């Protein structure tokens with residue numbers, strides 16, 4: 001979490017840094033700050049609140065915006081409550097060094113005590129202020145330059161970090177480093193200017209050349225001179241790997257929608273096509289995925305598949321369990337990465353682990369991957385962000401081509417993850433012969449219809465909005481589904497919780513009678529997925545049970561359904577498809593519903609409280 005950005009070059013740094021912070025606000029938004037160096041003085045502006053609050057401060061005095069060097073930060077608090085003092089950047093004791101930091105320094109307390117014994121005083125409660133003072137102390141005691149001081153200091157640090165440090169006594173350079181938290185460096189023409197950011201979005205309109213630091217690397221960025229990349233552990237210089245970015249400015253703007261979330265919901269037909277394009281030839285029954293093709297024997301000889309993920313990606317993994325078991329007959333376990341990593345799991349080289357992550361930066365998922373690798377498992381990644389830590393840490397993988405997902409609530413990531421999982425399941429079913437050729441072909445042809453069906457489904461937006469208006473003041477909601485749609489019930493409840501702050505729970509429909517049914521009365525809206533192919537009669541019985549206890553029923557049914565229409569208070573129809581693909585459709589009304597309720601309640605849809613888009617801390 002936390003977004004960091006910086007600039008050193010010949011342009012005015014302020015607009016680059018402040019606009020960069022706005023693009024990185026998805027990473028955290030409880031406080032924001034900027035340091036501008038005007039050639040003589042470092043001007044610090046920081047505040048609790050959003051980047052827009054920071055702008056109120058910087059707009060008061062032009063001085064705060066002057067200079068060709070700047071670093072900025074948007075925070076998701078870990079150590080120390082969100083307030084002005086704990087906001088970044090942080091100065092060192094002498095006032096010469098300034099730092100922005102994303103991550104957690106786990107041994108900060110020990111270091112802090114040591115520094116206090118040497119006369120350091122601390123203004124904030126942050127681990128970051130400890131780190132900048134440690135760098136200062138090393139610089140003084142070793143008599144070295146900033147780059148060396150940062151390198152030596154970091155060898156004493158336990159934790160995760162992406163940092164950018166500036167030293168006003170050597171004002172032609174910025175030093176950046178990473179371990180566990182991402183950092184990208186944009187390289188301007190002729191080494192005349194450089195950009196620093198947690199992802200490439202802040203500098204996409206300035207340069208397409210970027211260096212993504214690897215874990216344990218440090219870069220000394222010198223204006224007009226270039227970049228030196230070094231290993232933190234031994235200070236050895238290594239080659240900087242400059243990559244060409246594919247991202248465009250248009251992709252990271254709202255494009256006329258009120259919120260990123262709505263834009264991303266509407267992008268799903270295209271995102272699904274982009275994800276399967278080039279990977280399937282529906283009429284010829286061909287599925288191509290280099291990461292799977294090249295490692296087919298690993299998949300075919302696997303005793304089981306273990307899926308690890310968090311949040312929405314975990315829900316997609318649960319859909320994956322149904323897909324793999326049903327189509328390819330491979331046993332699957334789906335694990336919360338945060339639990340998996342700490343419970344001494346039994347993993348062998350005959351296990352295939354699939355790690356799913358939109359951001360590719362989720363700390364728990366990354367740690368679970370490392371654990372699985374250390375036990376000899378083959379790890380396959382499904383990520384959206386190209387070049388992300390998880391994409392690089394896994395043995396092989398497949399990208400979802402959803403494009404940047406900025407809204408904190410995941411939408412198109414979910415449907416594109418399911419698309420990739422479906423293709424892998426079908427590919428394995430083909431290779432194992434667990435599905436006939438005609439069955440695979442039928443699935444592929446049906447998959448091709450999904451984007452148009454999602455498009456059609458999006459036209460029910462007005463109907464969903466009316467339903468949202470009826471239930472927006474509910475205090476609790478239940479979401480029920482069975483089989484492939486049980487994970488969709490979980491996902492529907494998560495979407496509502498995270499952006500509207502209404503308490504919601506998802507359950508397998510038949511579990512209702514084992515407890516949740518006690519909650520049902522006339523004030524309880526129950527959202528039920530009752531599509532025609534998924535244990536339909538059983539779900540209809542569950543709906544009857546809700547009805548007899550006066551619960552309000554909002555049902556998602558297959559087009560043409562008459563039975564549920566008779567019982568439910570509201571019915572949302574989805575086009576008919578294979579049962580295995582229904583999650584790609586049933587999830588859409590739930591996304592729209594959460595969106596409209598949150599808007600009606602006046603909540604910040606794209607930046608819900610306490611959340612951040614990429615969770616790079618445990």
Ligand code: F6R
Nearest residue numbers: 311312313357358359362409410
């Ligand atoms: C929910 C949401 C989170 C993420 C979770 C995992 O809408 O966005 O639950 O799904 O934090 O993130 P990734 O997929 O980036 O690993």
